Amino acid sequence: MEKILEKKQVVNDKYEVQFFIDGTDVCEKYRVKGNDNKTYLLKLYNSSKLSRYSFTNEGLLEAEILRQIDHINIISLVESGEVVKNSQKYHFLIFDFISGETLHDKLKREGVFSPYSSVPMTLNILDAVAELHNHPRTVIHNNINMKNISLDYSKNSEKPILTGFNFARYIDSKSNSVDIEQLSPFYIAPELYNGVFTPQSDVFSLGALLYQMIFGIPPWYLELPEYQYSDDKFKTLLFDKRNEDLSFIMPDFEELDDEHLKETIVKALSIDVENRFKNIKEFNEALNRRVILEGGSTKKTKQVSTKAEVKQGDGFSAIAGMEELKTLLYNDVIKALNEQELYASYGVSIPNGMLLYGPPGCGKTFISERFAEEVGFNFVELKPSDIKSKYINATEENIGKIFKDAIDKAPSIIFIDEMDAVVPSREESDLHHMHAGPVNELLAQMSNCAEKGIFIIAATNRPEKIDPAILRTGRLDRIIYLPPPDYEARKAMFELYLKDRPIDLGLDYEPLAKLTNNFVSSDIKFIVDEASRFALKKKERITKEIVINAIENLQPSVSYKDLQKYERLRDELEDKQRGKQENKKPTIGF
Numbered sequence: 001m002e003k004i005l006e007k008k009q010v011v012n013d014k015y016e017v018q019f020f021i022d023g024t025d026v027c028e029k030y031r032v033k034g035n036d037n038k039t040y041l042l043k044l045y046n047s048s049k050l051s052r053y054s055f056t057n058e059g060l061l062e063a064e065i066l067r068q069i070d071h072i073n074i075i076s077l078v079e080s081g082e083v084v085k086n087s088q089k090y091h092f093l094i095f096d097f098i099s100g101e102t103l104h105d106k107l108k109r110e111g112v113f114s115p116y117s118s119v120p121m122t123l124n125i126l127d128a129v130a131e132l133h134n135h136p137r138t139v140i141h142n143n144i145n146m147k148n149i150s151l152d153y154s155k156n157s158e159k160p161i162l163t164g165f166n167f168a169r170y171i172d173s174k175s176n177s178v179d180i181e182q183l184s185p186f187y188i189a190p191e192l193y194n195g196v197f198t199p200q201s202d203v204f205s206l207g208a209l210l211y212q213m214i215f216g217i218p219p220w221y222l223e224l225p226e227y228q229y230s231d232d233k234f235k236t237l238l239f240d241k242r243n244e245d246l247s248f249i250m251p252d253f254e255e256l257d258d259e260h261l262k263e264t265i266v267k268a269l270s271i272d273v274e275n276r277f278k279n280i281k282e283f284n285e286a287l288n289r290r291v292i293l294e295g296g297s298t299k300k301t302k303q304v305s306t307k308a309e310v311k312q313g314d315g316f317s318a319i320a321g322m323e324e325l326k327t328l329l330y331n332d333v334i335k336a337l338n339e340q341e342l343y344a345s346y347g348v349s350i351p352n353g354m355l356l357y358g359p360p361g362c363g364k365t366f367i368s369e370r371f372a373e374e375v376g377f378n379f380v381e382l383k384p385s386d387i388k389s390k391y392i393n394a395t396e397e398n399i400g401k402i403f404k405d406a407i408d409k410a411p412s413i414i415f416i417d418e419m420d421a422v423v424p425s426r427e428e429s430d431l432h433h434m435h436a437g438p439v440n441e442l443l444a445q446m447s448n449c450a451e452k453g454i455f456i457i458a459a460t461n462r463p464e465k466i467d468p469a470i471l472r473t474g475r476l477d478r479i480i481y482l483p484p485p486d487y488e489a490r491k492a493m494f495e496l497y498l499k500d501r502p503i504d505l506g507l508d509y510e511p512l513a514k515l516t517n518n519f520v521s522s523d524i525k526f527i528v529d530e531a532s533r534f535a536l537k538k539k540e541r542i543t544k545e546i547v548i549n550a551i552e553n554l555q556p557s558v559s560y561k562d563l564q565k566y567e568r569l570r571d572e573l574e575d576k577q578r579g580k581q582e583n584k585k586p587t588i589g590f
Helices: 061-067 103-110 115-133 190-194 199-215 232-241 259-268 280-287 323-338 340-345 364-375 394-408 433-446 487-498 510-514 521-538 544-552 560-583
Strands: 015-023 027-034 039-046 077-085 088-096 100-102 149-152 159-162 353-357 378-382 412-416 454-460 478-481
Touching: 015 039, 061 077, 061 088, 100 103, 103 149, 103 199, 115 159, 115 199, 115 280, 190 199, 199 259, 199 280, 232 521, 259 280, 323 340, 323 364, 323 478, 353 364, 364 412, 364 454, 378 394, 394 412, 394 433, 394 454, 478 560, 487 510, 487 521, 510 544, 521 544
Parallel strands: 353 454, 353 478, 378 412, 412 454
Antiparallel strands: 015 027, 027 039, 039 088, 077 088, 100 149, 149 159
């Protein structure tokens, strides 16, 4: 990136550039020294690339707002102005320099904050935001996140400073005046996606900030590259994700044991604005435990549930393509489960379980559900948050109860999602020592559970992170790789997803399948949905050209580099499986 200002260059006759800090094509930051020998921060905006909503009659709106604010936890504006460089106009802001780092940098360097340190930090930031909301024209920050909270270490303490006012707006500013594509998506309140910003929008962002300080990731986090954040597909996935309950499992695999704090976070992050804290004062009182939150507008965290039910549905007929996989599952697993006496008469053991692994979006959960429909067993679905407990030994008890209930309702299928989180490798040096107990308990329960009428299906995106003991014979006998769908499967998927929609007569699916090599199942579903939305707007049938246009506007969600990684993993796991089979051969001699 070519920097606009050069070292030693003087701005406004008094600020000498010391060095470049960071920047984008819209804004660059520099450390500068003033004529008074003090250090300052200079923000330089490319005026031609700013939204018209960033300006007032007097200059930058950001400068106008900050000139009216004086608070110990808000960045201090010194002056503002304009400068011309290479026949291009730029607006600049000068701030008091903050000697420290951002919350984002501290989190990366030291790891998560404890609840005891994160709450006081959040209260300081709440106080700063209250100053904005109590302004005569109510200012909404709109961009509160870890990168816009700086920690000032100059007084031998960690004083949080609220920064990043480039998207701050008066509450009476025009709706849709905030470019949400420039914001951190996990901090954006739902109403802001509709162009509406209120004090409660900042409350949501503050709740997200507190959540990330404690748990290390934003709420409802999606592990996708940042360049996809502006895609409609990402927004759809995020909206769907926000329908799920919040997870309160911390990085050490323990659950947050502070019920009041959990309910406070849930209320701050309520998707329904009616159930969210109405203002900063309410949020502040909850964090200070001056109010009791119970029932009504707050969701309780999930309790262990082992309700087993027979899955009703179309079974394998609902799976488009993947004939080789369906044949393998039918011959090696389903027939063995349904004809146990016949298999026993030939001395062939009943499979205990299988592991489905592969890139995200390849349909591991979907296939597991269709498998349960096909075989007709009771079905229990488990996630890490369903079995982990904050109490010592309670996780082991949860696991035992799940298996007991499944045995009582046998024949049963237990589907365990995110297996790498449930039974991480005990060989990993950073595994919490208290987690070994639950791993051992699950190993014991899984051993030869087929004899008790239980079949295990485990799914993971990261098979290399699973404890190796889980993959031994007698626990998970079949290890099955789910790659992105092949040509025939993609063709069948397009046909399946489009069959009940108003499509052009004689729509040819072959070119669609050819153009989507390395696209995963969820990508193809998204392409069909996007094509349908486009056709709906035009009130016309879905044509091949419309679908191809949707394909051309989408990159595969799994990169080629990641696919190569999964291929290497498959080779390694298959080599291990072959090694196990060879070790079973009778030994000759000594």
